[in-house]
Amino acid sequence: MEKKKRSYKSMKVSLKTIAEYLNVSVATVSWVLSGLGDEKKISLSTQERVLACAKEMDYRPNMLARALNSGRSNTVGLIIPSIADSFYSGVAKAIERTLDNLKYSLMICSSESDGKREERMINMLKSYQVDGIIIAPTKKTKDEIQKLIDEDYPVVFFDRFFSDLTTNYVIINNEESSFSLVEHLILKGARKIAILTTNPHLLTLNFRMDGYINALKKYDIEVNDNLIKIIDIHNYEEKLPGALDEIFEKEPDVDGFFFTTHILAMEAFKYFMNHNIDYNKFELASIHEESLFPLIAPQINVALMPIPDIGKKVVEILLKQINLKESNSTIDTCQPVDQVTIPCKLIYRD
Amino acid sequence: MEKKKRSYKSMKVSLKTIAEYLNVSVATVSWVLSGLGDEKKISLSTQERVLACAKEMDYRPNMLARALNSGRSNTVGLIIPSIADSFYSGVAKAIERTLDNLKYSLMICSSESDGKREERMINMLKSYQVDGIIIAPTKKTKDEIQKLIDEDYPVVFFDRFFSDLTTNYVIINNEESSFSLVEHLILKGARKIAILTTNPHLLTLNFRMDGYINALKKYDIEVNDNLIKIIDIHNYEEKLPGALDEIFEKEPDVDGFFFTTHILAMEAFKYFMNHNIDYNKFELASIHEESLFPLIAPQINVALMPIPDIGKKVVEILLKQINLKESNSTIDTCQPVDQVTIPCKLIYRD
DNA sequence: CTGAAAGCGCTTACAG
DNA sequence: CTGAAAGCGCTTACAG
Numbered sequence A, B: 001m002e003k004k005k006r007s008y009k010s011m012k013v014s015l016k017t018i019a020e021y022l023n024v025s026v027a028t029v030s031w032v033l034s035g036l037g038d039e040k041k042i043s044l045s046t047q048e049r050v051l052a053c054a055k056e057m058d059y060r061p062n063m064l065a066r067a068l069n070s071g072r073s074n075t076v077g078l079i080i081p082s083i084a085d086s087f088y089s090g091v092a093k094a095i096e097r098t099l100d101n102l103k104y105s106l107m108i109c110s111s112e113s114d115g116k117r118e119e120r121m122i123n124m125l126k127s128y129q130v131d132g133i134i135i136a137p138t139k140k141t142k143d144e145i146q147k148l149i150d151e152d153y154p155v156v157f158f159d160r161f162f163s164d165l166t167t168n169y170v171i172i173n174n175e176e177s178s179f180s181l182v183e184h185l186i187l188k189g190a191r192k193i194a195i196l197t198t199n200p201h202l203l204t205l206n207f208r209m210d211g212y213i214n215a216l217k218k219y220d221i222e223v224n225d226n227l228i229k230i231i232d233i234h235n236y237e238e239k240l241p242g243a244l245d246e247i248f249e250k251e252p253d254v255d256g257f258f259f260t261t262h263i264l265a266m267e268a269f270k271y272f273m274n275h276n277i278d279y280n281k282f283e284l285a286s287i288h289e290e291s292l293f294p295l296i297a298p299q300i301n302v303a304l305m306p307i308p309d310i311g312k313k314v315v316e317i318l319l320k321q322i323n324l325k326e327s328n329s330t331i332d333t334c335q336p337v338d339q340v341t342i343p344c345k346l347i348y349r350d
Numbered sequence C, D: 001c002t003g004a005a006a007g008c009g010c011t012t013a014c015a016g
Helices: A015-022 A026-033 A044-056 A063-070 A086-100 A115-127 A143-150 A174-187 A203-218 A233-250 A262-274 A307-327 B015-022 B026-033 B044-057 B063-070 B086-100 B115-127 B143-150 B174-187 B203-218 B233-250 B262-274 B307-327
Strands: A075-080 A105-110 A132-135 A155-158 A169-172 A193-198 A228-231 A256-259 A283-287 A301-304 A339-342 A345-347 B075-080 B105-110 B132-135 B155-158 B168-172 B193-198 B228-231 B256-259 B283-287 B301-304 B339-342 B345-347
Touching: A015 A026, A015 A044, A026 A044, A063 B063, A063 B115, A075 A086, A075 A115, A086 A105, A086 A307, A086 B105, A105 A115, A105 B086, A105 B115, A115 A132, A115 A143, A115 B063, A115 B105, A132 A307, A143 A155, A155 A307, A169 A174, A169 A307, A174 A193, A174 A203, A174 A256, A174 A283, A174 A301, A174 A345, A193 A203, A193 A233, A193 A262, A228 A233, A233 A262, A256 A262, A262 A283, A307 A339, B015 B026, B015 B044, B026 B044, B075 B086, B075 B115, B086 B105, B086 B307, B105 B115, B115 B132, B115 B143, B132 B307, B143 B155, B155 B307, B168 B174, B168 B307, B174 B193, B174 B203, B174 B256, B174 B283, B174 B301, B174 B345, B193 B203, B193 B233, B193 B262, B228 B233, B233 B262, B256 B262, B262 B283, B307 B339
Parallel strands: A075 A105, A075 A132, A105 B105, A132 A155, A155 A169, A169 A339, A193 A228, A193 A256, A256 A283, A283 A301, B075 B105, B075 B132, B132 B155, B155 B168, B168 B339, B193 B228, B193 B256, B256 B283, B283 B301
Antiparallel strands: A301 A345, B301 B345
């Protein structure tokens, strides 16, 4: 049986296809198509024929081959801990929008707060030769990340970073925002403020805890371990109710809640509702929020993540790195690092 | 100035690096590393040396090269209309989880409901030679998609599809779910039920509209154009308030709302709150929900998207396609299509 | 038991 | 004005 003949529309067309069809060399086609026709002094008529043929055959360059050859892929990788988290997906969107104007594509990967997965994603992105990686890391250990840095791979962290690694990062003013929120709760009269937090191995979360403790200290309020609950991020849906149970059991006169992430706040609201607890009587604060928070808890005070700014800044730094690397690839210079802190917008609602 | 000598840790190590170091051929290294050592009868001692050296040098295969050569990338592409939409990010998560066990990586792209972007993403994924594409399309025209199908590129649609294209898809029972929800509102006593919907060029949304209209017809309720609002998805935040204004102006005794997406419902809740409208007096229904809906509108009835099932099914179909294509790449056979409808879970709360 | 060689689809000095 | 050729890092018939 003869193989069915197919039109160009369904055939793979490469530079070679065009070159053979027009009886010119692959190089000529490549040059014309990459806009170097004039520079290489290809005759106008040849250029026109190539262009027309490429269009007619609907030629699409094979990025794999191009990237393999040139070392550049015009693609950036993004690794976030959770794609279902509105903060991270918001940043992803902001990054995508920013890159869009710059002719870069974005590959998004979600580590699901799993260190092993994160490693795999880093390696995958590297093996696809993405030009740079943006990451909100999830792991304690940092072999893969250390490796990236050793290799001068363009990397920018956001939301999270490692203090002992000299890297670019964009974070928010974690401690200050937390401090301000908790101070606000205190000034509104709360004296037994619980903190619900997570991922204690991450600096970011520690900073938020620091803000809480410093605010209490400033007003000579005792730091009460019964009011401090650290929830495992991997199964917070199951763990948070127990933590709240304990708080209400041991400290029934708790009068305020500080949530270090919107995710925890959201879960707490569900708990409150399930237990018929009128949470409007508490002073509430949270780092970041869901868009529906004002409907559920009109009085909650929040530190709003500057999502678009984070996206813009992260891209800006990464592209700077990429270009720097490109320009002095032979010289082994010590690259400067950008470490940016963007303040949250504080919203006091009560 | 001499170029700084670097340790293996920060050098690019390829098969060639290893081969030269061990004085064997690249082919030998390749075979050993891909587990074909025994089959190719490479001596055990050589195998051991290769393995040890690869480990020592921390060799990582270059996926670009491998994919370029083999035509397989072990990567799947996903294109969703909006990464910030919890439904789509939920499906992305479900897909990622499913693929995880199967040694496939996932590249997520967000078209942001922009046809041009969507085309670019399709072409990018193709040029990276992903083994298959999962897509919830956003565009009216379908040149790129038609091309995918002409080329027998493994593709699965979800949430949305084109009736005139013979493709694999996974959708929910749009019409039935809508019908049931609206019927429920009617049985609860509502007679002037408004429908808020979007993207009229998408079949999916039309089906939901059909369900609404058929339910009204069954109970001899007049279809009132004043109660039908089609909101542009690109700027629903601005458009929805105006639409609701009109409804309340022209039909002040509206007594029910059917939202064809959770996004529209969410935006409506914001409107209701801003205008101090006690929406609990209405009969409410929505296709899909946000996790906080029960707190905001305890009485809202919803058709819950079977997100994990969608993810699983979509992957299952795609892998079937990929394997099919692999096995009979030479034969031009007409591939069967899988068109799956998964029912939503209906939740009646009032 | 192992190697030489072609090829995947590009880019880019080098040559004439 | 244009082509031949090497190379990016792999895989895989083919050969001995």
